Amino acid sequence: MRYVSTRGRAAALDFREVTLAGLASDAGLYVPEVWPTLTRDEIAAMAGLSYVDTAVTVMAPFVGETMTRNELRALCEQAYGRFSHAAVTPLVQLDHDQWLLELFHGPTLAFKDVALQLLGLLFERFLTGSSDHLTIVGATSGDTGSAAIDAVAGRAGVDIFMLHPEGRVSDVQRRQMTTVGAPNVHNIAIRGDFDQAQALVKAMFNDPAFAGRFRLSAVNSINWARLMAQVVYYFYAAVRLGAPDRAVAFSVPTGNFGDVFAGYVAAKMGLPVERLIVATNVNDILARALTSGDYSSRQVVQTPTPSMDIQVSSNFERLLFDLGHRDGHALAEQMRGFEGSRAMRLTNAQSEGAAALFAAERVDLDDMALAMRWAHEHACQTLDPHTAIALAAAQRHAGATPMVTLATAHPAKFGDAVERATGTRPNLPSRVGDLFDREERFDVLDTSYAAVSEYIAERAVAR
Numbered sequence: 186m187r188y189v190s191t192r193g194r195a196a197a198l199d200f201r202e203v204t205l206a207g208l209a210s211d212a213g214l215y216v217p218e219v220w221p222t223l224t225r226d227e228i229a230a231m232a233g234l235s236y237v238d239t240a241v242t243v244m245a246p247f248v249g250e251t252m253t254r255n256e257l258r259a260l261c262e263q264a265y266g267r268f269s270h271a272a273v274t275p276l277v278q279l280d281h282d283q284w285l286l287e288l289f290h291g292p293t294l295a296f297k298d299v300a301l302q303l304l305g306l307l308f309e310r311f312l313t314g315s316s317d318h319l320t321i322v323g324a325t326s327g328d329t330g331s332a333a334i335d336a337v338a339g340r341a342g343v344d345i346f347m348l349h350p351e352g353r354v355s356d357v358q359r360r361q362m363t364t365v366g367a368p369n370v371h372n373i374a375i376r377g378d379f380d381q382a383q384a385l386v387k388a389m390f391n392d393p394a395f396a397g398r399f400r401l402s403a404v405n406s407i408n409w410a411r412l413m414a415q416v417v418y419y420f421y422a423a424v425r426l427g428a429p430d431r432a433v434a435f436s437v438p439t440g441n442f443g444d445v446f447a448g449y450v451a452a453k454m455g456l457p458v459e460r461l462i463v464a465t466n467v468n469d470i471l472a473r474a475l476t477s478g479d480y481s482s483r484q485v486v487q488t489p490t491p492s493m494d495i496q497v498s499s500n501f502e503r504l505l506f507d508l509g510h511r512d513g514h515a516l517a518e519q520m521r522g523f524e525g526s527r528a529m530r531l532t533n534a535q536s537e538g539a540a541a542l543f544a545a546e547r548v549d550l551d552d553m554a555l556a557m558r559w560a561h562e563h564a565c566q567t568l569d570p571h572t573a574i575a576l577a578a579a580q581r582h583a584g585a586t587p588m589v590t591l592a593t594a595h596p597a598k599f600g601d602a603v604e605r606a607t608g609t610r611p612n613l614p615s616r617v618g619d620l621f622d623r624e625e626r627f628d629v630l631d632t633s634y635a636a637v638s639e640y641i642a643e644r645a646v647a648r
């Protein structure tokens with residue numbers, strides 16, 4: 186399997202190279218040269234498979250020749266052995282046709298663990314025998330940071346520099362990052378928002394002098410391996426609900442468009458997905474883009490769903506590439522326009538292609554709180570606010586098809602918002618330990634490329 190850049194200029198890479206590289210050298214994102222497909226019989230044969238066996242079946246075509254199936258299985262066993270639920274991502278029934286897919290049973294209580302526990306092991310596997318020292322630079326609105334840090338803390342040959350927007354993540358999210366004492370973990374709070382943090386990270390990859398000095402890698406969903414691992418749970422859930430004989434719909438709380446793009450990949454691979462609902466908070470660039478073709482970024486508004494407080498959704502570029510006849514040069518032009526003016530219009534092919542599978546819903550605070558209360562009172566489920574946004578969107582599309590809402594975080598990560606809506610404060614699971622007793626360690630920097638890149642250059646290991 187080879188991977189090509191969405192902007193058409195960077196060299197095609199194999200899975201090992203693409204995992205270590207993160208972003209393409211032409212500022213594009215890597216996607217598989219062709220979508221691998223699974224036949225109806227192969228999907229039917231997944232019925233009853235464990236999560237690990239499902240993961241191996243779904244991911245093997247993407248990994249290609251870079252690893253044997255047995256090696257892949259061993260990594261999956263190690264990664265998913267750290268989850269606190271035997272099913273890894275269990276399904277919970279809310280009412281007749283509404284389901285929750287719980288993705289928060291990993292070590293840091295959010296869906297990011299599903300991919301990042303594996304990615305940490307892939308880095309280790311692909312660096313074995315090499316003298317390269319990896320400098321991971323990442324941006325987080327809360328959950329990627331803690332999951333990535335957990336996955337690589339204390340590992341030899343890797344340093345991680347994680348940027349989060351100061352004061353815009355929950356206390357639990359921040360402490361999960363800043364109380365990790367490993368010397369290879371470096372937390373930076375920037376005086377800005379997530380979009381600015383993400384732009385700084387991309388700028389470092391696109392700065393030849395900086396990128397030439399360090400072996401940079403990415404843990405954000407710009408890294409293809411992140412998305413690949415997230416495709417698995419769409420198959421796992423849909424097969425349990427009757428696929429391939431029955432189609433399933435998913436409602437996904439969306440920010441950087443990584444999670445829902447993994448659902449698109451599952452559909453491209455042959456999973457019968459009836460609809461993917463892109464649920465946003467008031468930072469609704471994706472809802473506007475998908476309903477009216479207007480992809481224009483506005484000021485980020487701070488909400489009780491901080492992980493979705495995003496206006497520039499990295500992975501939307503992957504969708505635009507695939508729906509735009511995979512014309513990298515045309516997309517590079519389109520993205521350059523967006524980077525200049527913060528606005529662009531989707532082409533007819535992109536809008537029509539998206540409408541065939543996606544629906545989009547913007548959910549405000551009242552509807553979010555109503556969904557939390559409904560789940561609490563009618564289904565005895567305590568939802569985190571991100572999940573509640575997706576449930577509210579799912580309820581607007583209720584029909585005869587089974588609808589799966591992705592539960593992306595444990596409610597205790599957002600205790601204040603949950604207590605406000607339901608009157609009950611969820612307890613932090615014991616596996617996160619003495620989070621509020623540990624000392625925090627982070628530096629605060631201005632949102633300036635010079636300040637952040639110099640900070641990292643002083644601490645990173647050069648090639």
Ligand SMILES: Cc1ncc(COP(=O)(O)O)c(C=O)c1O
Binds near residue numbers: 295440493
């Ligand atoms: C809890 C939670 N829900 C939803 C999202 C949005 O996911 P994505 O950025 O993949 O669209 C995030 C952040 O990524 C998150 O942390």
Ligand SMILES: N[C@@H](CCOP(=O)(O)O)C(=O)O
Binds near residue numbers: 404
């Ligand atoms: N919501 C995310 C933002 C980064 O998204 P990613 O999926 O691209 O890593 C977060 O929690 O950090």
